[in-house]
Amino acid sequence: MPVSRLSIRPPRIKPWTRKKVENVGHYRVFDVVKAEMLLPNGEPCPHPIYTFVCGTWCNVLAITPEDEAVFVWQYRHGTDAMSLEMPGGVVDEGETPLEGARRELFEETGYAVDALEPLLAVEPNPALQGNVHHAFVGRGARRVSAPKFDDTEECEVVLVPVADLAALIDERIVTHALCVCAIERFLRAGR
Numbered sequence: 001m002p003v004s005r006l007s008i009r010p011p012r013i014k015p016w017t018r019k020k021v022e023n024v025g026h027y028r029v030f031d032v033v034k035a036e037m038l039l040p041n042g043e044p045c046p047h048p049i050y051t052f053v054c055g056t057w058c059n060v061l062a063i064t065p066e067d068e069a070v071f072v073w074q075y076r077h078g079t080d081a082m083s084l085e086m087p088g089g090v091v092d093e094g095e096t097p098l099e100g101a102r103r104e105l106f107e108e109t110g111y112a113v114d115a116l117e118p119l120l121a122v123e124p125n126p127a128l129q130g131n132v133h134h135a136f137v138g139r140g141a142r143r144v145s146a147p148k149f150d151d152t153e154e155c156e157v158v159l160v161p162v163a164d165l166a167a168l169i170d171e172r173i174v175t176h177a178l179c180v181c182a183i184e185r186f187l188r189a190g191r
Contacts, residue, residue: 060116062138071174098136118188
């Protein structure tokens with residue numbers, strides 16, 4: 001468990017135990033794993049547990065010298081809709097989350113920053129996934145080239161005044177939970 005200055009007592013309940021784990025599907029950006037589990041009392045769980053194995057994810061809140069945040073519109077299959085988001089994606093094998101964030105910013109927007117600072121690291125959905133998402137903030141963002149999209153990727157860059165970030169959430173313009181978390185953390189940190 002992470003160390004905290006808060007006085008929250010540790011859990012009294014015990015974790016489950018993985019007895020047998022089997023990869024039952026590989027789907028390009030995630031795998032599906034089936035696990036036979038033992039309950040904390042040692043009894044077998046009456047049904048298998050299925051989870052997703054996903055890579056590490058990242059995104060960037062890039063801020064221009066004009067105090068604008070660099071966002072992208074992109075189509076999302078899960079919601080079958082356009083989504084306004086911070087640039088980001090999967091950290092490639094051999095990359096650190098910071099390197100992945102810098103690459104994703106450049107590929108999706110053509111923007112670069114001199115330095116990135118960590119904003120937060122969260123577990124996107126611990127009920128079904130074991131991966132971590134890292135968010136960064138980068139200042140002095142400037143466009144250095146055209147975006148370099150993957151074969152099936154298309155994004156449209158949008159510059160949003162930093163003063164409007166809270167409204168993006170309040171008015172449900174940005175609804176992607178990982179972007180909302182990063183923006184909220186940025187705003188609580190006092191920019």
